[in-house]
Amino acid sequence: MDAVVAPKPVLDKPLMHYGTRVLDRVSPGTPESRYELLDLTPLTPHFGAVLGGVDLTRGIGEALAEELRQALLEWKVVFFRGQTGFTAEHHLALAGVWGPPEPNPFFPGTEHAGVSRLAKDATSQGNKNIWHSDHSFMANPALGSVLRAIEVPAAGGDTMWADMGAAYDNLSAELKERIEGLTAVHDWEPSWGALMNDVQKAAFRANWPRVEHPVVVRHPRSGRRTLYVNEPFTTRIVGLSNAESRELVDELVLQARIPEYQVRFHWEADSIAIWDNIATQHYAINDYYPRRRVMERIAIEGVPFA
Template structure:
């Protein structure tokens, strides 16, 4: 009989390799599987991301379809739609209203329709999106989610990735879970958005947007699932730890979003729409399309305080 090889124990809490299978659950433990009658679910990975077929988002959304869309978003964390060519800003606002009121980002210019932010990137926008993040985590009540539609896409490139932060939490070592239980972290926009501002511009925004604290591990407000809630640009330190310990711990935690097994990647086409759960995921817009243009219109959905 072949002997079983036991990998050596790592000398620190961050092993260089992952041994054994990962825990990649699509839903919170004990959640009943959802049923769908009005649309076709086409998974892109086993646990995060699915394309939805059979739905025209430009038409009024009835109560039963709204329920199924909500179920799909909670189950898959990010859902995608193709060929939504009649889906205009008014329909986008109506769709986002299924989850809540639109939330303005104070650093984005708005399009003609209130609540819709136009995100235009071209040759001069090199490097401005290349970081894993959760939208508006620097706010006391971070955005619940977003609805993003493709207006102009490059012939190649410009994909977006999302990472499942429930899976990121599930696959932490038990030692790490115990270490971060009950900790809170400071989230701030100055170290990211503030890099392009003058001191007077920072001061003008600071009164309305002071640093905030969120738990390092939050429970999803709709499902109760435990999620890792720190991200690279906005989480600046862990409360109560020394600067050295905070930096070391954050350095390990923020890297969890970069693990491919937790991710889904979406190739945009004209008429594509994505809806994502901003608490359960982080995302990363790939800026590889120089010198082509990429124009998207986004509505963020107002969230609530996390616990």
């Protein structure tokens, strides 16, 4: 006898926006930026750019630092290639353009405080990744991250980013009204806790309680409204029933998967990515097994949401 397959539920509304999409690089009315020290090549018209014209190992003066801040604010994720001789000390100095490092309690560190090493080799097949925002399970989530490539496969191992300001802009008016003023619970346990026993989870919970953040935040520098929910760490919407919360979280987290909001970067050794962790989500593609990929990352200390 053939197996009986239950029909899938018919949704009374689409989970994603159909039709024309608004893809603004910055909020309407923002003056056009000018760069005197940086060469800037966009990867898409509104999101992601490769920067050149500078050697980051020669020090970063205030004029260059200000252009770097402006480029990141405008493009949300920026990249450098060919930064030969770039060391952990240079890495810390570059991240310091935006603020002090914020260690991740779940990542292995290095001899340099605040620097985490992310390595996968031929003996460890990578698990699938998931769209996420770094450290949203913290009270003050990381403002940004700086990731450098030390060893990369010849093919595969790309990283993708999604513009969550664009994701918010393209929500329906009805959905924007529905989520206005809502807060969501963010928690590390459904993801990182899956690798722990009960004793380990209890020890981490003492230092990392569940936190709440607005579903829609205002970026601390630009003021742009940004959708701030992600698949692994956003567990529920405060004040809604379990069913309503699950439906709404599912609809909101899917927005990061829309290609028009995304940019994709292929790594080479001595490449560097800097991303705005409030404005974006990212996804590291695990398609390079059994090749080796070694990266080092610094997260930048966050500030409370206004």
